[in-house]
Amino acid sequence: MSPELVINLVQQALYVLIIVAAPVLLVSLVVGLLVSVLQAATQINEMTLTFIPKLLAMFLVLVLAGPWMLSTLIDYTTRLFKSIPGMIG
Numbered sequence: 039m040s041p042e043l044v045i046n047l048v049q050q051a052l053y054v055l056i057i058v059a060a061p062v063l064l065v066s067l068v069v070g071l072l073v074s075v076l077q078a079a080t081q082i083n084e085m086t087l088t089f090i091p092k093l094l095a096m097f098l099v100l101v102l103a104g105p106w107m108l109s110t111l112i113d114y115t116t117r118l119f120k121s122i123p124g125m126i127g
Contacts, residue, residue, distance in 0.1 A: 054114045061103045062096050069095040
């Protein structure tokens with residue numbers, strides 16, 4: 039295996055990782071920001087208040103985007119396994 043091939047594999051893996059993790063992370067960020075603004079406006083300083091809305095939002099995103107995320111991971115893994123003979127020989 040050449041160094042270029044290894045770098046290409048790592049780049050593809052990181053790209054898939056970012057694409058799959060982005061929906062959950064972005065929703066968590068937005069919900070956390072909204073709850074923080076609400077806490078600042080109402081002067082409620084409870085640290086655990088952000089946990090439940092984030093958890094529910096991330097669960098909803100996983101339910102809605104889960105099939106797409108799984109198919110993306112399966113597609114990447116299938117392409118990776120199919121390319122193994124070409125890497126060896």
